[in-house]
Amino acid sequence: MQMISWxxxxxxxxxxxxxxxxxxxxxxxxxxxxxxxxxxxxGLTVFGSYIGLMWHSLGHPPxxxxxxxxxxxxFFLPLVGLITYSRWHxxxxxxxxxxxxxxFICINLLKPEIHDKALMPALQSPxxxxxxxxxxxxxxxxxxxxxxxxxxxCRKQDQLAAIDxxxxxxxxxxxxxxxxxxxxxxxxxxxxxxxxxxETWAAATWxxxxxxxxxxxxxxxxxxxxxxxxxxxxxxxQMCWWGINYLPSAQGMSAHTYS
Amino acid sequence: MRKNAWGxxxxxxxxxxxxxxxxxxxxxxxxxxxxxxxxxxxxxCLFVLLTGIVLMHLCRRKVRLFRWMATLQAGIPAMLxxxxxxxxxxxxxxxxxxxxxxxPFGITAMLSFWxxxxxxxxxxxxxxxxxxxxxxxxxxxxxxxxNHLGIFIALVAGTLGxxxxxxxxxxxxxxxxEWRAVDVRYRVHELPVAIELHDFSIExxxxxxxxxxxxxxxxxxxxxxxxxxxxxxxxxxGWKIYQYSYEESRPEVGDISVxxxxxxxxxxxxxLGIFMMLAGAVALFFGREKDDSQQAEGFDKxxxxxxxxxxxxxxxxxxxxxxxNSILTSKT
Ligand code: HEM
Numbered sequence: 001m002q003m004i005s006w007x008x009x010x011x012x013x014x015x016x017x018x019x020x021x022x023x024x025x026x027x028x029x030x031x032x033x034x035x036x037x038x039x040x041x042x043g044l045t046v047f048g049s050y051i052g053l054m055w056h057s058l059g060h061p062p063x064x065x066x067x068x069x070x071x072x073x074x075f076f077l078p079l080v081g082l083i084t085y086s087r088w089h090x091x092x093x094x095x096x097x098x099x100x101x102x103x104f105i106c107i108n109l110l111k112p113e114i115h116d117k118a119l120m121p122a123l124q125s126p127x128x129x130x131x132x133x134x135x136x137x138x139x140x141x142x143x144x145x146x147x148x149x150x151x152x153x154c155r156k157q158d159q160l161a162a163i164d165x166x167x168x169x170x171x172x173x174x175x176x177x178x179x180x181x182x183x184x185x186x187x188x189x190x191x192x193x194x195x196x197x198x199e200t201w202a203a204a205t206w207x208x209x210x211x212x213x214x215x216x217x218x219x220x221x222x223x224x225x226x227x228x229x230x231x232x233x234x235x236x237x238q239m240c241w242w243g244i245n246y247l248p249s250a251q252g253m254s255a256h257t258y259s
Numbered sequence: 260m261r262k263n264a265w266g267x268x269x270x271x272x273x274x275x276x277x278x279x280x281x282x283x284x285x286x287x288x289x290x291x292x293x294x295x296x297x298x299x300x301x302x303x304c305l306f307v308l309l310t311g312i313v314l315m316h317l318c319r320r321k322v323r324l325f326r327w328m329a330t331l332q333a334g335i336p337a338m339l340x341x342x343x344x345x346x347x348x349x350x351x352x353x354x355x356x357x358x359x360x361x362x363p364f365g366i367t368a369m370l371s372f373w374x375x376x377x378x379x380x381x382x383x384x385x386x387x388x389x390x391x392x393x394x395x396x397x398x399x400x401x402x403x404x405x406n407h408l409g410i411f412i413a414l415v416a417g418t419l420g421x422x423x424x425x426x427x428x429x430x431x432x433x434x435x436x437e438w439r440a441v442d443v444r445y446r447v448h449e450l451p452v453a454i455e456l457h458d459f460s461i462e463x464x465x466x467x468x469x470x471x472x473x474x475x476x477x478x479x480x481x482x483x484x485x486x487x488x489x490x491x492x493x494x495x496x497g498w499k500i501y502q503y504s505y506e507e508s509r510p511e512v513g514d515i516s517v518x519x520x521x522x523x524x525x526x527x528x529x530x531l532g533i534f535m536m537l538a539g540a541v542a543l544f545f546g547r548e549k550d551d552s553q554q555a556e557g558f559d560k561x562x563x564x565x566x567x568x569x570x571x572x573x574x575x576x577x578x579x580x581x582x583x584n585s586i587l588t589s590k591t
Binding site: 087090110122124125168169171173175176179182183186187188189190191192195197201203205211212239247248249250 | 267331332334335338339341342345346348349350351352353369370393424426477490493499501519521526534536537539541542543544545585
């Protein structure tokens with residue numbers, strides 16, 4: 001069998017992207033859910049085969065360089081998108097995941113030098129890509145929930161059901177991301193939770209979202225405070241994501257400076 | 260509602276009291292010394308904690324306080340207190356683990372700051388109590404139990420077990436065998452495992468990775484020959500041996516490889532908690548709450564871009580639509 005290389009990426013990527021774009025377009029138009037899923041699965045199969053073949057020709061899982069990690073992003077983003085779509089039928093979600101996936105594919109195609117740029121050893125872990133991807137989805141779902149909350153606060157339109165649900169989904173992604181992070185840290189550094197600034201903010205953010213879902217059960221009629229709290233949660237999430245890079249107290253303290 | 264409101268206020272007051280008590284403790288005895296909790300003391304604490312929770316649960320019909328502890332009115336203020344202290348930790352520069360705080364209050368060593376410790380302890384106690392109220396084996400209790408029991412186990416094992424975690428550095432020169440290691444305070448420990456370093460090298464492909472070719476001996480006669488590299492620790496008899504760093508070759512000794520040895524006897528329980536929470540998160544993702552089955556029809560049609568998928572019952576929803584800005588108005 002002929003060995004596959006980076007030079008073949010464009011072909012696989014093109015076919016997968018066409019399928020994913022078709023799926024996104026169909027789902028935006030409210031087309032048949034089965035067709036949407038089949039198209040998305042088709043794209044995943046094609047892209048997945050590329051990763052499989054790369055794995056085969058490299059002789060190790062493609063996890064060692066930036067470029068290889070981006071392959072996993074491009075694969076898992078549409079996968080998580082598809083799972084979210086098939087469970088909750090949010091029509092925008094496939095477009096979002098396809099868009100992100102396209103960005104990573106384009107980086108891989110347009111900047112071939114990153115194929116050789118090795119990751120620092122601690123990042124060469126099977127936990128790394130899932131950890132990042134799950135967090136990306138958490139940002140997306142909670143982001144949409146925040147927008148809807150703002151909308152409801154300003155326009156007084158009831159979006160509560162969708163907000164609650166997106167927040168639940170977002171919280172489940174946050175939980176998984178946080179715990180994958182812990183498992184990975186244990187493997188790489190020998191400690192699952194070191195309370196470095198990123199982890200501290202992740203814990204705070206997680207607690208804030210936890211408060212939201214418990215508050216919604218406890219005081220279902222107290223909507224306004226809940227929505228305002230949700231805005232605060234999102235601020236906390238931003239802090240966790242990029243804010244700490246500018247926080248004086250966190251300078252030079254974090255093991256997460258690569259992110 | 261009146262009663263509920265009181266419940267939440269009481270929760271807040273309780274947390275304020277806890278903070279005050281914590282602050283008093285902090286000023287009286289100084290930061291908490293986690294290492295004092297080492298085995299067997301943490302075992303005793305675990306026993307007392309679990310028995311206490313079960314006893315309080317059993318007395319809940321007689322004692323209102325215990326009944327209240329398993330409610331959201333108690334839980335939410337506890338989460339809020341923990342969140343606030345965690346944010347405070349996030350905005351202050353923390354001193355390295357094991358060091359004394361850099362200011363008189365102790366918030367720069369947050370993990371040893373009594374109010375912080377007590378807040379998390381309170382949260383742990385509450386989530387333990389909540390778990391017991393729903394311990395009946397019903398399918399709909401499963402996601403609840405995975406999440407709540409999961410975090411309870413992870414918190415208990417993680418905090419009580421932290422004093423038993425040993426993290427040591429061992430420096431071994433090529434061709435030598437070493438069994439002594441130093442902890443973060445540079446105290447020397449003699450270990451039940453010894454490492455013989457055959458060869459240390461730096462792999463260049465695709466980026467520098469240190470690796471050590473070693474034989475590990477244990478006191479009871481186990482001999483393991485293996486290669487340790489960054490991210491590929493070696494597990495021997497409860498110890499995990501990580502490649503930590505190295506020192507440049509010195510003329511008289513050759514290369515020196517630095518290992519980090521970690522022993523964490525409570526780790527399996529922390530993992531148990533973590534995996535329960537992971538399963539709980541999956542359940543949270545896929546799960547529906549009660550009472551939404553009759554509305555499943557509506558959402559399956561998905562007319563709306565953000566199709567409302569129902570996290571609460573219809574009665575609640577109509578109440579909200581009709582009256583979405585009157586804060587804290589109630590069913591009464
Ligand atoms: C950390 C401490 C926690 C406390 C003190 C706490 C407390 C509570 C309480 C009192 C209830 C109401 C129980 C009832 O109505 O029967 C509840 C429900 C719930 N909690 Fe928590 N909880 C905690 C953590 C979590 C976590 C980590 C999650 C998930 C990520 C979670 C998710 C839920 C959900 C989804 C419900 C409603 C589930 C149902 O009724 O089946 N909680 N919690």
